[in-house]
Structure formats: structure tokens, C-alpha cells
Amino acid sequence: MPKKIFEFKLNELANRVKLLGVDLRREDHPLITRLIEAKNLYDKDKSGACAHACYVQIVMEDLDKIQRHDLKLFQCFKREIRRNPLPPENYFGLRMEIRMAASLTDKKTSFTKSETPDFLINDVKNLGIECSSAHLSLHSSHDAKELFYKVEANIKKKEQSCFSTRNTILAIDISNLIFHEGKNAMFALLYDKDKARPRLTSIINRSVFQSIICFTFAWVNADNKPSFGATLHCLYHRADRLNIDPQVESFLNKHWPLGDLWVEANIKEI
Structure with missing residues (x-):
């Protein structure tokens, strides 16, 4: 992508972030940080720069979907995203909620925003979805065992909540780990079916949850050519408990089918 076009699109994205009420001078804001990274990376790494820009673009598009579906919920997310300060650990959980709300909207699933859990599924009795995030430092060893540890620690932390639904x-x-490594890291680190699924199943069987779905944004070179920029995929991997409730399993099979690695419907390119 020519630099002038990239800069034009990046400026458009910055203006959309500004319309949310986020001060563009807030360099510590996660969205502003992405925009700065995109601008600074372009000359050295076009794919990486486009991936950062795509990340912001998908946030904006998810919020657009939510705004068209539920203005009150959009206003709620808008207030949260312009909080000052907005620490990374808070932002990633918020981002998962925004992604889930947009995903449920795409799937034409009736839901109600709640607290514990974050979403109530209106068409399935006593079913909720709780959102969370588990992140590794970019300076970590990027070892799969560390990622499993983070997921398990996150589950244990969430189990301390008192959920209003019987099935969650x-x-x-x-x-954050997968995004910076690119799509191939999905297979290398977590989504090896022979290693990941038994470990994840063991973790979920020891928890109060019916299923866990790990989501990530990961980039690939557009048209397999780095000079063309990058496409950002929203990917997921699902693991169920062995005695999963049949209604929950049916809901999941419809909306997030089992598989080694799946791509959500939205694939964006800048």
C-alpha cells in the first residue's frame, strides 16, 4: 500500500477515535498507542504497521455494529473506552466485551448486557457469557506452558465471581502474544489439537464453566505479500467440559463450532 494512502486511512481512523471522545494526545491510551505504532512502523514493516491500524479499525467497526443495534449499549462502551486512565488490563477485558457484543449481533443472537456474567443469552435459559483477558508480556519466553498457566490463572480468578446463571x-x-507473532504462532503455541485440547479440557473440567473460548486477533500478510500490508483475523478456539449441558453445547455448535482453529466471520483489511 502506498504511504500516502496509508497515512490518509490512518488519519481517518484517528478522527473516528477522536469522535469517541478520546483525546488524541493521550499516547498511553491503547487505541492511540496502536495508531502511533502503525505510523512509526510503516517504513520498516508495512505488514506490522497495517496490522496495528487494522486492530483499531476493527474496534471502530465493532462499535458501529453495536451502535446500530443498541444505542444505549454503545453509549456505555463509549464511556468506558474514553476513561482516563484506561490501564491495559482494563482495556483488554473491555475489548473482549465489545468483540463479543458485536459477534452476538452479527449472529443475530438476542442478548442482554449484564455484570456477572457480562452477557445473558435470552433464548437459552440460564446461559451467560463472561468475558476476560489473559495476556503475556512481550518480553516473555512465548512458551506455550506459560500461556496455559495464564489461561488457568484467569479461570481461577473468574471463578471467585458469583454468577447469576447456572451455565456460563x-x-x-x-x-497480545499472538498478535505480535502473527497467525502462524496460533498453531505453534496453543492450537495444536494433540496438545492443546487435552490440556484445555482438563482445565475446564476443574472449573465451574461449561466451556472456554479463546479469542485472538492475528495478522497475515495481505495476498501473502508483505508489501501489500496485512489482513487481521479474529480467531477462536473452543474447549468444552466433558459433561457439558446439551443446551449449551447446541448453542455453541451453532455459533462457535468446534475445530482446531476457526476464523470469525469478520476479516478486515486496510
Whole structure:
């Protein structure tokens, strides 16, 4: 992508973030940080720069979907996203909630925003979805065992909550490690079916949750050519408890089918 076009699109994204009420001078804000990274990376790494820009673009598009579906919920997310300060650990959980709300909207699933859990599924009695995030430092060893540890620790933390639903699905955002490594790291680190699924199943069987779905944003070179920029995929991997409730399993099979690695419907390119 020519630099002038990239800069034009990046400026458009910055203006959309500004319309949310986020001061563009807030360099510590997660969205502003992405925009700055995109601008600074372009000359050295076009794919990486476009991936950062795509990340912001998908946030904006998710919020657009929510705004068209439920203005009150959009206003709620808008207030949260412009909080000052907005620590990364708070932002990633919020981002997962925004992604889930947009995903449920795309799937034409009737839901109600709640607290514990974050979403109530209106068409399935006593079913909720709790959102969370489990993140690794970019300076970590990027070892799969460390990622499993983070997921398990996150589940244990969430189990301390008192959920209003009998059956709860846990949706965990694990983006930051995978995002920076690219799509191939999905297979290398977590989504090896022979290693990951037994470990994840063991973790979920020891928990109160019916299922866990790990979500991540990961980039690939557009048209397999780095000079063309990058496409950002929203990916997920699901693991169920062995005695999963049949109604929950049916709901999941319809909306997030089992598989080694699946791509959500939205694939964006800048």
C-alpha cells in the first residue's frame, strides 16, 4: 500500500477515535498507542504497521455494529473506552466485551448486557457469557506452558465471581502474544489439537464453566505479500467440559463450532 494512502486511512481512523471522545494526545491510551505504532512502523514493516491500524479499525467497526443495534449499549462502551486512565488490563477485558457484543449481533443472537456474567443469552435459559483477558508480556519466553498457566490463572480468578446463571461460558482474549507473532504462532503455541485440547479440557473440567473460548486477533500478510500490508483475523478456539449441558453445547455448535482453529466471520483489511 502506498504511504500516502496509508497515512490518509490512518488519519481517518484517528478522527473516528477522536469522535469517541478520546483525546488524541493521550499516547498511553491503547487505541492511540496502536495508531502511533502503525505510523512509526510503516517504513520498516508495512505488514506490522497495517496490522496495528487494522486492530483499531476493527474496534471502530465493532462499535458501529453495536451502535446500530443498541444505542444505549454503545453509549456505555463509549464511556468506558474514553476513561482516563484506561490501564491495559482494563482495556483488554473491555475489548473482549465489545468483540463479543458485536459477534452476538452479527449472529443475530438476542442478548442482554449484564455484570456477572457480562452477557445473558435470552433464548437459552440460564446461559451467560463472561468475558476476560489473559495476556503475556512481550518480553516473555512465548512458551506455550506459560500461556496455559495464564489461561488457568484467569479461570481461577473468574471463578471467585458469583454468577447469576447456572451455565456460563468463559470467553478469554489472548491477543497480545499472538498478535505480535502473527497467525502462524496460533498453531505453534496453543492450537495444536494433540496438545492443546487435552490440556484445555482438563482445565475446564476443574472449573465451574461449561466451556472456554479463546479469542485472538492475528495478522497475515495481505495476498501473502508483505508489501501489500496485512489482513487481521479474529480467531477462536473452543474447549468444552466433558459433561457439558446439551443446551449449551447446541448453542455453541451453532455459533462457535468446534475445530482446531476457526476464523470469525469478520476479516478486515486496510
